[in-house]
Amino acid sequence: MRPGFVAVALLVLKKDLAIEFKSREIVYTTLFFAVACVMIFSFAFVMEQGVPVEGAAAGILWIAVAFSGTLALGRTFERERYSETLRALLLAPASRPAVYAGKLLGMILMMTATEIVLTPLVAFFFHAPFFARPLLLAALLGLGTIGFASVGTLFAAMLVRTRTRDVLLPILLYPVTIPVIIAGVRGTAALLQSPPEEPVATLWIGLLTAFDVVFLTLALWTFEPLMTE
Amino acid sequence: MIDFHDVRLVDVSRHFGRRRAVSHVSLTAASGDIIGLLGPNGAGKSTIIGMFATLVAPTSGAVTYGGQPARVLGGELRASIGLLAHELYLYPELTARQNLAFFARLYGLQPSAAVGPALSAAGLADRADDEVASFSRGMRQRLALERALLHRPRLVLMDEPFTGLDDAATEVVRARLHALSADGAIVVLATHDLDLADGLVTRVAVVRSGRLVADEPAAPGLRARYRSMVGN
Numbered sequence: 435m436r437p438g439f440v441a442v443a444l445l446v447l448k449k450d451l452a453i454e455f456k457s458r459e460i461v462y463t464t465l466f467f468a469v470a471c472v473m474i475f476s477f478a479f480v481m482e483q484g485v486p487v488e489g490a491a492a493g494i495l496w497i498a499v500a501f502s503g504t505l506a507l508g509r510t511f512e513r514e515r516y517s518e519t520l521r522a523l524l525l526a527p528a529s530r531p532a533v534y535a536g537k538l539l540g541m542i543l544m545m546t547a548t549e550i551v552l553t554p555l556v557a558f559f560f561h562a563p564f565f566a567r568p569l570l571l572a573a574l575l576g577l578g579t580i581g582f583a584s585v586g587t588l589f590a591a592m593l594v595r596t597r598t599r600d601v602l603l604p605i606l607l608y609p610v611t612i613p614v615i616i617a618g619v620r621g622t623a624a625l626l627q628s629p630p631e632e633p634v635a636t637l638w639i640g641l642l643t644a645f646d647v648v649f650l651t652l653a654l655w656t657f658e659p660l661m662t663e
Numbered sequence: 664m665i666d667f668h669d670v671r672l673v674d675v676s677r678h679f680g681r682r683r684a685v686s687h688v689s690l691t692a693a694s695g696d697i698i699g700l701l702g703p704n705g706a707g708k709s710t711i712i713g714m715f716a717t718l719v720a721p722t723s724g725a726v727t728y729g730g731q732p733a734r735v736l737g738g739e740l741r742a743s744i745g746l747l748a749h750e751l752y753l754y755p756e757l758t759a760r761q762n763l764a765f766f767a768r769l770y771g772l773q774p775s776a777a778v779g780p781a782l783s784a785a786g787l788a789d790r791a792d793d794e795v796a797s798f799s800r801g802m803r804q805r806l807a808l809e810r811a812l813l814h815r816p817r818l819v820l821m822d823e824p825f826t827g828l829d830d831a832a833t834e835v836v837r838a839r840l841h842a843l844s845a846d847g848a849i850v851v852l853a854t855h856d857l858d859l860a861d862g863l864v865t866r867v868a869v870v871r872s873g874r875l876v877a878d879e880p881a882a883p884g885l886r887a888r889y890r891s892m893v894g895n
Contacts, residue, residue, distance in 0.1 A: 435771050436739075436742070436770075436771035437768060437769065437771055442769065445765065445768050445769060449754070449757075449765050452757065452761065453754060453756045453757060456756050456757075456794075457756055513754075513756075516755070517750050517751050517752060517753055517754070517755065518748065518750035518752055519752055519753070519754055521718055521748070521750075521752065522752035522766070522810075523769070524718060525716060525717075525718060525741055525744065525746055525752075526741060526766070526769040526770060527738050527739055527740075527741040527742035527769075527770060527771070528738070528769050529738065530738070662717075662718070662719075662720050
């Protein structure tokens with residue numbers, strides 16, 4: 435019996451995790467890059483007395499998430515380019531949007547792993563009370579990650595056979611995901627206020643949910659036609 | 664799996680920007696045929712294979728499977744197509760067994776039933792748990808062939824399947840293609856190795872600069888015929 439949508443997506447995810455478990459290439463490079471990013475910002479923005487520039491933490495967290503996410507996207511699809519395995523996935527009788535969903539799940543897991551390391555690191559260096567409202571912060575990061583990864587996975591798949599893919603990916607990705615980044619930064623900044631501005635953060639969470647619905651729907655809808663040469 | 668007894672390219676063209684990769688090609692492949700798609704590098708053979716495989720959409724014209732276009736048959740059509748391309752469609756980080764099991768599941772097959780025979784057919788049963796990255800080109804090619812045939816496709820598309828194979832493995836692949844043809848599969852084989860095609864293919868389709876310049880039954884003296892059509 436032919437596997438259904440969820441089974442195909444999980445199959446692709448499991449395969450990506452098995453490869454990553456063996457090579458650990460993406461998780462190490464992404465983590466190293468993200469931590470290096472935060473360290474550089476901390477050298478730039480933390481003053482001599484150890485007092486960071488006010489309000490910088492939210493932006494730095496999201497910049498590190500976006501940059502490291504872009505790196506992970508490129509590397510994930512570089513694997514599918516080598517030996518053209520993406521074409522083998524597209525040639526299978528499985529639902530092509532399910533293949534996209536599997537790749538997206540892998541990206542979300544990878545970015546979440548990075549965020550688990552990044553968030554306490556930024557909190558430490560920038561004296562940011564990220565964990566005052568942990569559920570709201572998790573919602574912002576989770577929804578922002580889904581929005582960023584859903585667009586990024588589609589673009590990275592589209593560009594996989596393009597010679598200039600490393601340059602084109604950020605050029606295409608960042609302008610489209612600006613609403614996600616702005617919502618993430620503003621929502622996180624609201625949580626860092628004293629006292630935390632929960633209604634403002636909730637508003638941005640609502641907007642992020644709307645962005646995710648639009649981006650995910652468009653990506654699932656356009657993946658198949660965009661991937662046919 | 665959708666069954667069909669012929670595949671047709673009906674006046675297909677494919678342009679990539681201003682470059683015409685394939686121009687007004689019509690070709691029919693029927694059950695039991697082994698069609699040798701011959702031509703020099705850049706003639707358009709791989710694009711034609713891509714169109715047969717549903718991976719490349721023609722700019723104009725149609726590809727039909729048993730008289731039906733691919734868009735009517737939907738994704739299930741792809742379960743009837745097996746493709747061995749230039750690139751091997753294998754994950755080098757995974758073992759031979761993991762690669763085959765992954766594709767078996769993707770095609771809705773039971774890995775326990777499909778993988779063992781495929782590994783034996785590839786002559787890799789003793790290397791089943793080694794990473795594909797550690798294999799020679801010939802071993803990878805044999806494994807890729809079995810990956811392409813894992814689901815017993817009706818339409819078998821092969822782009823230079825003999826690359827990297829030694830004489831013994833080449834003979835095994837030739838015997839495999841004869842067996843597929845005898846079972847009623849439609850085999851389309853793109854190659855520029857005329858010696859290997861001679862005696863294997865049942866029909867010859869010669870492509871030059873994106874155009875089909877010959878479509879005729881295979882006959883002895885393939886090299887001489889090819890040279891008269893294409894030059895050296």
